[in-house]
Amino acid sequence: MAQSPRPYHHGDLPRALIAAALELIDEVGPAALSLREVARRAGVSHGAPAHHFGDKAGLLTAVAAQGYELLGAALADAFESTGEFREVGVAYVRFALSHRAHFEVMFRPELYRDDDPAVVAARVRSSAMLYGPPADLSGDAVTGVDGAVAAWSLVHGFATLWLSGNLERAVPGDPEDAARAITGFLSIRR
Amino acid sequence: MAQSPRPYHHGDLPRALIAAALELIDEVGPAALSLREVARRAGVSHGAPAHHFGDKAGLLTAVAAQGYELLGAALADAFESTGEFREVGVAYVRFALSHRAHFEVMFRPELYRDDDPAVVAARVRSSAMLYGPPADLSGDAVTGVDGAVAAWSLVHGFATLWLSGNLERAVPGDPEDAARAITGFLSIRR
DNA sequence: GCGATATCTAGTCAGGGTCAAGTTCGGGTT
């Protein structure tokens, strides 16, 4: 990059900071994230992040909002391309494993401002994909709010347990295949 | 106790420190836990915890080990008193909600030493309650490793989502009843 | 009693979050 010492204005620092944050979260987890290290990786001073995000929670709020947007898009795409609610669940797991940093931040509300408008909007949109589809499939085995909660719990739990290293021994193969198999246990209510 | 200014020797400082840690985790989460604040609440100097637990990860390791022991006991008790695997799942959720601090630490392996012998032993014991019972109930709808993983994922996901505040709107009533209802969606595989 | 040892205190250092003030740059005004 630019052998010139460094332009005073970065150009798109917010994006660069978020990218650095995601990389760092992948390495040390969201709790051990350091604003100074993020700034270091983006090649700016330790105070620069505060200008764009206010504080640490502000940066993580941006990460969470982006995460909910990506999740919503991934779920919508899965439903539109397959038409199966089951594949929405598989896409949920796929998202969690392929966007680990986003996912881990999203479900730690104490780390960011979960009432931020951008976060709320993106979360509503992705939640609609979890509660909406089953209602449209009246013939589906899993219906109603309880069914949606059950399905969401199942895939969320699987993703969470996988990310925390609790399933590596019990589920040796590809996690996505395992996730698809797991959803087979969800059935009509008696 | 003891209105004397303070005995030099606390008596049972490790237990008091863990209790203070649990209380603090309930308030600010496991990531924001501060050893100094823990020491402050236990009424000892800021260096005292290091003597008993080495470092912060050591304290959380003790919390995790205690958590796995309590969980294992709760699951075993649920199975023995009801004979139903389903109630083991409900007990899992009940434990997570009533021992939030323990639960949140247990499933954040990056915060403690998850290869600690005491932790491993306690975890194996509680895992046995999740994998064992279904094997004994050959007539049960959910069998095999995949079935156990599905059941575990379901209740773990429900507990996690509840703790992160994602279900309060969709599930208005008693979470334990909701958990019992959710398990009704788990059925024999086709 | 008396030392040995576990227990706890106090001081120190590096690293991090946040704040306030200063510096540099781009773009618009006259």
Added chain:
DNA sequence: AACCCGAACTTGACCCTGACTAGATATCGC
């Protein structure tokens, strides 16, 4: 073309925290 205003970024400081060390103190075995 000169000016200048505000946004972007830097710099320096303060306080808190985690970890380490040396020293003080109480308890227990003998």
